[in-house]
Amino acid sequence: QKEVEQNSGPLSVPEGAIASLNCTYSDRVSQSFFWYRQYSGKSPELIMSIYSNGDKEDGRFTAQLNKASQYVSLLIRDSQPSDSATYLCAVNGQAAGNKLTFGGGTRVLVKP
Amino acid sequence: GAVVSQHPSWVICKSGTSVKIECRSLDFQATTMFWYRQFPKQSLMLMATSNEGSKATYEQGVEKDKFLINHASLTLSTLTVTSAHPEDSSFYICSVQRQTRRGETQYFGPGTRLLVL
Numbered sequence: 001q002k003e004v005e006q007n008s009g010p011l012s013v014p015e016g017a018i019a020s021l022n023c024t025y026s027d028r029v030s031q032s033f034f035w036y037r038q039y040s041g042k043s044p045e046l047i048m049s050i051y052s053n054g055d056k057e058d059g060r061f062t063a064q065l066n067k068a069s070q071y072v073s074l075l076i077r078d079s080q081p082s083d084s085a086t087y088l089c090a091v092n093g094q095a096a097g098n099k100l101t102f103g104g105g106t107r108v109l110v111k112p
Numbered sequence: 113g114a115v116v117s118q119h120p121s122w123v124i125c126k127s128g129t130s131v132k133i134e135c136r137s138l139d140f141q142a143t144t145m146f147w148y149r150q151f152p153k154q155s156l157m158l159m160a161t162s163n164e165g166s167k168a169t170y171e172q173g174v175e176k177d178k179f180l181i182n183h184a185s186l187t188l189s190t191l192t193v194t195s196a197h198p199e200d201s202s203f204y205i206c207s208v209q210r211q212t213r214r215g216e217t218q219y220f221g222p223g224t225r226l227l228v229l
Contacts, residue, residue: 001214032215043205043223044156046113066156088155092216099146104155 004091006103013110018047021106023089026070030093033065033072034054038086048074052109079110114219115139123224125196132192133224135206141186142208146218147179150203162189163182163221196228 004025021035024072032051037042045054048065050056050072062075072091076083116136125131133146146163160181160220161169169183193200205223209216 032217034217036220043203043220046217046219049217050215083127086122091217099158102156 003101004089005100005105006087006089006106008057008104009107009109011106011108012106013079015081015110015112017079017081019083019108021074021076021087021089021108023074024070025070025073025089025093025101026099027091027093027101028067028070030067030070032092033063034090034092034100035061035063035072035074036088038088038092040085044088052078076108077089079108081110081112083110084110114142115207116206116208116219116221118198118206118224119225120136120224121222122227124227124229126229127197128195130192130194131196131226132190133188133204133206133226135191135208135221137187137208140208141188142210143186145183145189145207146207146209147181147189147191148207149206150205150223154207159191164189193226198228201226201228 006023035048037047037095038044050061050065056063062079064073086107088105090100118135119134144162145158147155150156158161158171160175162181164183164186180181183189203223207218207220
């Protein structure tokens with residue numbers, strides 16, 4: 001079992017719809033959770049961080065964390081073609097020290 | 113956030129030569145930086161953790177004598193790919209670790225694309 005798992009996609013959503021991305025992790029003592037966006041040929045860009053159970057909203061993005069289920073998700077509302085990218089889930093836990101463990105990424109395609 | 117630069121942004125070299133990549137933290141002093149490598153259509157692979165003033169910590173399977181890391185100051189870490197070969201062609205990305213109110217967060221540089229002929 002991978003430490004951080006994501007559906008590779010592609011997740012195809014029409015423009016204006018909600019894109020829902022999921023991530024599960026295996027290290028139960030993980031404490032910090034991040035979503036990075038990576039455009040093709042570019043480096044990852046931090047878009048959300050979440051540390052407590054529940055929802056965290058930032059603009060069109062909402063991160064949801066459920067530590068009991070070891071599950072973190074990202075919602076993108078009013079999806080735009082510019083949201084088309086690969087979204088990487090990353091987890092920082094005690095087992096990994098200060099290092100981030102990345103999922104394989106979910107490719108999102110927003111169609112006009 | 114954090115502002116991170118890398119130089120060069122891309123490099124083409126002949127097999128057997130060495131290539132140095134610089135990673136700079138422009139807006140704060142970074143005690144810890146990380147070096148990643150990413151092959152096409154794959155996720156990030158952590159190569160090593162660079163700590164200012166001490167030896168880097170390499171991940172399993174990464175040759176420390178081939179990938180030399182020097183973190184000589186709080187704003188600069190360098191990765192030198194020694195005797196590069198075509199299989200070393202990849203996208204090399206550094207990140208800086210910044211302490212925030214809730215914990216430590218990593219911010220990435222723009223990356224360096226290496227092509228070894």
